[in-house]
Amino acid sequence: MKKTFSSLLAVLAVAWFAAFSAQAIAQAPAASAPAVAAAASDAKAAAPAAAASAAAPAAAAAASSAASAAAPVPVPNKGDTAWMMVATLLVILMTLPGLALFYGGLVRSKNMLSVLMQIMVTFSLIVVLWVIYGYSFAFTEGGKFIGGTDRLFLKGIWDNAAGTFANAATFSKGVYIPEIVFAAFQATFAGITCCLIVGAFAERIKFAAVLVFMVLWFTFSYLPIAHMVWFWMGPDAYASKEVADAMTAKAGLIWQWGALDFAGGTVVHINAGVAGLVGAYMLGKRVGYGKEAMAPHSLTLTMVGAALLWVGWFGFNAGSALEANGFAALAFINTFTATAAAVLAWCVGEALTKGKASMLGAASGAVAGLVAITPAAGNVGPMGGIAIGFIAGFACLWGVNGLKRLLGADDSLDVFGVHGVGGIVGALLTGVFASPSLGGPSAMGDWVTATMVTAADYSIASQVWIQAKAVLLTVVWSGVVSVIAYKIVDMTIGLRVSEEAEREGLDITSHGETAYHR
Secondary structure (H helix, E strand, O other): OHHHHHHHHHHHHHHHHHHHHHHHHOOOHHHHOOHHHOOOOOOOOOEOOOOOOOOOHHHHHOOOHHHHOOOOOOOOOHHHHHHHHHHHHHHHHHHHHHHHHHHHHHOOHHHHHHHHHHHHHHHHHHHHHHHHHHHHHHHOOOOOOOOOOOOHHHOOOEEOOOOEEOEEEOOOOOOEEEHHHHHHHHHHHHHHHHHHHHHHOOOOEOHHHHHHHHHHHHHHHHHHHHHHHHOEOOHHHOOOHHHHHHHHHOOOHHHHHOOOOOOOHHHHHHHHHHHHHHHHHHHOOOOOOOOOOOOOOOHHHHHHHHHHHHHHHHHHHHHHHOOOOHHHHHHHHHHHHHHHHHHHHHHHHHHHHHOOOOHHHHHHHHHHHHHHHOOOOOOOOHHHHHHHHHHHHHHHHHHOOHHHHHHOOOOOOOHHHHHHHHHHHHHHHHHHHOOHHHOOOOOEEEOOOOEEOOOOOOOHHHHHHHHHHHHHHHHHHHHHHHHHHHHHHHHHOOOEOOHHHHHHOHHHHHHOOOOOOO
16 A cells, blocks of 8 residues: 555656756746736737636736736626635535545445545545646647646735735636636536546546556546637637637637537536546456445435536536626526436336336436436537437446446446546537527637627537537547556556455455444
C-alpha cells in the first residue's frame, strides 16, 4: 500500500512541478491579466462554457487620458452570482452523496465503502488539480485542443491587495459573474465526470490505481475535451463583423464546428462512458461474473441516490446557462420532464420485455433521462425534451441489456450503457429538436448581433452531422487516452486486487472497515 501511494504522490508532484514551472516561465504579468476590464472591445477572453472575458489592464494604465475614459469595469449581477453559487452546491450534492449512494447501493455489501471512498477521494483529488492547473488548461486561450497557462493556481482570478475579482462573461453581452464562481462551478463538473467512471470497474480495482488513473485521464482527456467543446472568447469579444472570424478561430475545435452541448453530453457523459468501457475491458471481469449472484445490496440507497442526482441535476443543467434567466428556466423544465419521461419509458420497456417494472429500472431510467437531456437542456423546447427523455429510456434499457451482452464487458454498474449510450442519443437528438420547426430555440447565427438561425435556414441534417462529429471525436479521444492511462497504471502499480482480496471484499482488504456490522 505504501508503494502504491508513493506512486500517486509522485504523479501529483510531477503535475505540481510542471504547473509551477509553466507559471514561472510563462508570459509577462500583463499576459495573464484578469477579466476585470472585460468590457473593453479588444478584450482577450479566457471564457468558459460561457467564456471568461479578459483584457490587458496594464496597457490601459499607460494609455492616454482618452483611453482612461473608456467604459467602466462591469459589475457582476448579484442575482446571477447567487444562482451560480447555489447551482455549484447542487452539483456537489449530485456527487456527494448522490452518485456515491446510487453506486454504493448497486454493489455487494462487502464493497459498499470502497465505492463511497473511491468517489469521495476522486472528487477531492480532481478539485485540487482543477485549481492547480485544470481550470487554466480548460478555460483560457491557447489552441483549439487545449488552453494556456494564464490561470495556473488561479493566478489573476482576484487581486488580494485591492480586493477586486476578475469577471467571467455569460452568454449575454455585458452580463458577468465573478470568474472565481465560474471556476468553482466547473470544478464540480470535472469532479463528477471522473467519479462516474468508478462504476465501470467497481469491486475489483486497487484504490491507488483509481487515483493514479484519474490524474492521467483528467489531464489528458477531460481537460482537452472540455476546452474543445466549451472554450470561446465570450459574447463581448464579438464587437464587430470584422473581428468575428478571428474570435471564432480562437475557440475550441468542437465549438468552432458549431456543436451544441449545453451542459456536457460529450464532455461529461460520453467522455466518462467510454473511459468506463475501456476500463471494464482492461481490468477483466469480476471473479464469479456470470456464475455467482451479484445483485445490488440496497436498492433503497440506490433510489435515494437517484433522487439526489435528479435534484442536483437542476444545478448541473440550469446552472449551465450561467444566468438566472429564461434559458436557465428552459433547462430547468427540460431536466424535470425529460427525466420523468425516461422513467416511464424504462418501466414500459421492462414490463414489455420482462413482465415487470422494477425499482432498479425506474432509478436507472431517471439517470438515463438526466444524461440524455444534458446536452439539450437549454437547446430544445419542452416537448423536444420529453421526446429525448422517452427515446433515451428505451435506448439505455437496450444499452444495459442487449448491447452489454454484445460487447461482452463486465461494466459493473453500466456506466457505458447509461452514460455512454444516453450521452450519444442526447447529443444527436439535440441537433434534431433544436430546430425551430420542432419547438427548439435554434442555434446562434451571429454573435455580433446576437441573432439566432431562422427556421428557414436551420438544417437538421447539417446540425446532426456536426453533433455526430463531436461525438466521434470524443469517443476516439477518450478511448485512446483511457487505454494508455490504464496501461501505464497496470505496468507501474497494477490495476486489480488479488482474487483473495476481491472475494473477501474491498471494504476490509483495501480500507480495513465495513459498511455494516455483521
